Amino acid sequence: MxxxxxxxxxxxxxxxxxxxxxANLRAELRAIWESNVxxxxxxxxxxxxxxxxxIQPLVMxxxxxxxxxxxxxxxxxxxxxxxxxxxxxxDVVTYIFTGYMVMGFIGTAIWAMGFSIRREQxxxxxxxxxxxxxxxxxxxxxxxxxxxxxxxxxxxxEFLVIYAVFGLGLKIQGILPALTIFALMMxxxxxxxxxxxALALFLKExxxxxxxxxxxxxxxxxxxxxxxxLPNVVRQVSGVFPTGPAMIGMRSxxxxxxxxxxxxxxxxxxxxxxxxxxxxxxLVYYLVDIYIRRRGSLGKY
Amino acid sequence: xxxxxxxxxxxxSSIVWSELVKNMKFLTAYPTVFVFWTIFPIFWFIPFLLQGxxxxxxxxxxxxxxxxxxxxxxxxxxxxxxxxSYVLTSLYGVxxxxxxxxxxxxxxxxxxxxxxxxxxxxxxxxxxxxxxxxYAMTQLVVxxxxxxxxxxxxxxxxxxxxxxxxxxxxxxxxxxLAAISLQSKQAHDLAHTLENVFYVFSPVSxxxxxxxxxxxxxxxxxxxxxxxxxxxxxxxxRYDIAAVYYEILLxxxxxxxxxxxxxxxxxxxxxxxxxxxxxxHY
Numbered sequence: 001m002x003x004x005x006x007x008x009x010x011x012x013x014x015x016x017x018x019x020x021x022x023a024n025l026r027a028e029l030r031a032i033w034e035s036n037v038x039x040x041x042x043x044x045x046x047x048x049x050x051x052x053x054x055i056q057p058l059v060m061x062x063x064x065x066x067x068x069x070x071x072x073x074x075x076x077x078x079x080x081x082x083x084x085x086x087x088x089x090x091d092v093v094t095y096i097f098t099g100y101m102v103m104g105f106i107g108t109a110i111w112a113m114g115f116s117i118r119r120e121q122x123x124x125x126x127x128x129x130x131x132x133x134x135x136x137x138x139x140x141x142x143x144x145x146x147x148x149x150x151x152x153x154x155x156x157x158e159f160l161v162i163y164a165v166f167g168l169g170l171k172i173q174g175i176l177p178a179l180t181i182f183a184l185m186m187x188x189x190x191x192x193x194x195x196x197x198a199l200a201l202f203l204k205e206x207x208x209x210x211x212x213x214x215x216x217x218x219x220x221x222x223x224x225x226x227x228x229x230l231p232n233v234v235r236q237v238s239g240v241f242p243t244g245p246a247m248i249g250m251r252s253x254x255x256x257x258x259x260x261x262x263x264x265x266x267x268x269x270x271x272x273x274x275x276x277x278x279x280x281x282x283l284v285y286y287l288v289d290i291y292i293r294r295r296g297s298l299g300k301y
Numbered sequence: 302x303x304x305x306x307x308x309x310x311x312x313x314s315s316i317v318w319s320e321l322v323k324n325m326k327f328l329t330a331y332p333t334v335f336v337f338w339t340i341f342p343i344f345w346f347i348p349f350l351l352q353g354x355x356x357x358x359x360x361x362x363x364x365x366x367x368x369x370x371x372x373x374x375x376x377x378x379x380x381x382x383x384x385x386s387y388v389l390t391s392l393y394g395v396x397x398x399x400x401x402x403x404x405x406x407x408x409x410x411x412x413x414x415x416x417x418x419x420x421x422x423x424x425x426x427x428x429x430x431x432x433x434x435x436y437a438m439t440q441l442v443v444x445x446x447x448x449x450x451x452x453x454x455x456x457x458x459x460x461x462x463x464x465x466x467x468x469x470x471x472x473x474x475x476x477x478l479a480a481i482s483l484q485s486k487q488a489h490d491l492a493h494t495l496e497n498v499f500y501v502f503s504p505v506s507x508x509x510x511x512x513x514x515x516x517x518x519x520x521x522x523x524x525x526x527x528x529x530x531x532x533x534x535x536x537x538x539r540y541d542i543a544a545v546y547y548e549i550l551l552x553x554x555x556x557x558x559x560x561x562x563x564x565x566x567x568x569x570x571x572x573x574x575x576x577x578x579x580x581x582h583y
Contacts, residue, residue, distance in 0.1 A: 049490050052497075059497045063506045067349060068356055070507045071374060073364030077356045092356060208337050215344035224348055225355035 016133040031134040035142020036149075043150070057104040057154040058161055064100065064224045065166065068092045075166075083228045088257050093166045098251050099223035101155045102182070102243060105148070105189060106221070110214045112147030113193025115207075116140050118200040136289065137282065140197050144190050174253035177263070181253070184270035185246035191277030192241075198281070198288040222247050242277070245269045313420045320424025321431065328432055338432075339439040346382040349506055350375055350448075368508040371537050376451075379444045380533055381505040383437050384467065387430075388499045388525060391471035393492045394429030395422060395479045418571065419564065422479065426472045434464070456535045459542045463531045466552045470524030473559025480563070480570040504529050524559070527552040 017023035043050050069075060069092065076089035084090060116139060120126035129139060162168060196213070200206035220234065221243035227235050238244040249266035251258050328335055353374045354360065366372035402408035411421060444450045478492050499505075502516055503525040509517055520526045527548040534540040534548075542549075 046490075052490055052494055056497070059501055062501055064349070064352065066511045067378075067506045068352060070368055070511045071353055071356045071362050071365050073367065079358030080355055082358065083355055096352075208333055211337070212341060215341050219344060219347050219351070224352040229351050229355045 018133075028135055028138045031138035032142040032145060035139050036145040039143055039146040043146075053150070054154050054157055057100070057151075058158045060103075061096070061100045061158060061162070064096050065093060065162070068096055068224065080226070083226045084259060086257050086259055090257065091169050091255075093162070094169045094255055095251070096224045097158070097162050097168060098170075098254055099221070099247050101158060102185070102247050102250065103218065103221060103223045104151045104154055105186065106214060106217050106243060108144060108147040108151055108186075109189040109193035110196050110210050110217075112150075113140050113144045113190065114196030114200050114210050116143035117197045118206065137194065137285065140194055141190070144193060148186065169256040170254050171256060178250045178253040181246050181249040181263075181266065181270065184267065184274060185242040188242035188270065188273040188277040191274065191279070191281035194281030194285050195277070198285040201292060202288045217241060217243065220244065239269070240273075242270055242273045245273075313417060316416055316420040317424040317427060320421065321428050324425075324428030324432065335435075338436045340443075342382065342386050342436070343440055343443060346378050349378045349382075353378070368510045369533075370508075371533075373537065375448055376537050377533065378506055379448060379450055380536060381529055383440050383444075384464070384525065384529055384532060385500065385503070385505045386437055386440070387433050387464070387468060387471060389492075389496050390429055390433040390436075391426075391468055392475050392478060392495055393489065394433075395425050395472065395475040397482075397489070397492075398425045398429065399479050400482060412571070412575075418567075422476065422567065426468075426475070430468045430472070433468075437464075452536060453539075459535055459545075460532055463528050463535075463549065463552070466549065466556055467524055467528035469556040470552060470559050473556060473561075473563040476560070476563025476567050480567040483567075483570045483574045499523055499525050502526075522555070524552055524555045527555070 017027050043053075068077075072079075072092065075091055075093050077092050078089050080090040080092065080095065081088065117126065117136070120129055120139070130136065159168075196206070196210055199209055203209060220230075220238040220241055222238075227238055227244060227248075230238065245266050249263060249270075252260055252263065252266075353362065356362075357365075357374075360375055361372040362374050363372055365374050365377075369377055371377060399408065402411055412418065441450070441452070445452060474495065478495070481491060498519070502512065502520045503509075503523050504520070505525070509520045509526060509530075512520060531545040531548040531552070534545050535542065
């Protein structure tokens with residue numbers, strides 16, 4: 001289109017910020033925010049569905065709590081004390097709660113982020129998004145932001161109900177450092193989520209891979225049991241994912257009587273996982289992005 | 302003329318058979334999906350087994366036996382998970398299969414065909430339950446091999462009878478959901494809510510006695526509760542079938558009520574949506 005054509009149609013030239021500049025960063029942050037707002041709007045258009053999804057983590061947690069209480073006929077486990085090497089028997093309610101409040105965020109990485117691009121395909125809007133001068137990752141990160149906020153609501157509901165019904169032995173002073181560990185875990189999970197979204201774009205029937213990875217991560221994360229019950233090889237594999245060290249670190253900071261861990265080592269472990277998962281996720285995403293655009297299979301599903 | 306034909310038993314059996322064949326074709330066309338539904342539900346109950354091992358320091362819990370009647374929580378969990386796998390497929394399956402027909406653009410043809418719609422639903426229900434049973438049986442075999450679950454030949458027939466009664470009750474509820482999906486188009490929220498009710502209030506992972514009294518009342522109207530109690534009594538506690546006649550009778554009563562209500566609601570909703578002309582909307 002020539003300059004004269006544009007003037008005839010009354011179109012104004014738009015300059016899009018590119019490269020590593022503040023203007024581009026601001027534009028991408030705006031895209032992330034708008035993507036987050038869009039998902040909230042869609043979600044809140046179905047209030048019953050929203051409500052159900054908010055209490056879903058609680059529904060998933062309750063059987064683990066009740067089962068745990070029936071198993072030991074109370075709320076303190078001596079066998080768990082032996083495994084964790086604590087001075088006194090461990091309160092299983094607090095132990096399970098601190099584990100499962102983190103588990104829900106695995107869903108953020110796998111389902112929300114992983115299927116953000118796929119969902120645009122279903123809606124028929126993926127190609128339109130792809131031609132906009134913004135990074136595709138901003139869309140994925142916008143969905144991640146929404147899902148993280150949504151999950152925080154779910155965890156708050158979980159906390160209120162469990163605290164009111166069972167009571168929880170938590171250390172208030174540990175909340176801030178635990179949140180730092182949580183943030184580090186989330187960065188690594190975001191990297192993992194970017195990887196899943198690339199797989200979902202590439203595999204088309206990626207839900208099987210996503211569900212498979214989700215199930216495996218649920219076993220590898222010490223949500224309701226310590227890693228000591230897993231075979232040694234599986235325990236080593238667990239260290240590749242951020243949920244294991246994050247849960248151990250958070251429990252150490254939040255739970256009364258939980259053996260203190262080397263928090264510095266956990267921080268370093270999580271920082272290394274952040275760098276590895278983010279770089280690996282982005283690399284795979286860009287390779288898949290180039291591949292599917294070359295094949296022309298972007299809109300196919 | 303064709304309307305009269307469809308009233309014949311042969312024609313109706315052909316409808317059911319065609320639905321079964323169609324489902325099998327879909328299943329064999331996607332072998333990965335079959336493998337997934339066979340293997341991954343096992344992964345979903347493994348955390349419970351690991352939790353049990355960590356909390357009691359072994360695979361037997363005397364405290365658990367006080368409420369469950371058996372200290373063997375591994376077998377308790379596995380049987381609960383396998384029977385529970387029928388819940389979602391049964392509740393969601395029929396309603397979702399009607400939605401799939403709408404997606405594929407075949408629902409109009411299906412509902413305007415001169416056949417008894419009840420047999421289409423029966424065909425869909427049988428297809429869903431046959432695939433669920435295939436998944437469940439394969440899971441059971443895997444659990445027998447890897448988790449040492451013991452099964453005697455004598456309990457197979459009574460357990461199958463209980464599973465059939467469970468499926469009938471669930472399909473009664475599924476018919477109600479299918480009816481609602483005709484009107485509201487999105488019944489999956491309701492199906493998932495119902496699935497959650499079954500998961501929390503039925504003795505899937507813990508005995509009913511672990512629930513508060515109001516929870517036990519909810520549990521008493523769910524068919525899965527009686528099916529689980531009966532199957533565990535036969536397979537785990539080695540009781541005779543005569544010992545579980547009360548659970549089987551209650552299961553049968555729930556089935557009758559659910560199926561009657563399901564068919565009534567579906568027919569009523571079908572007429573309503575036909576009148577409003579919104580059958581193929583989605």
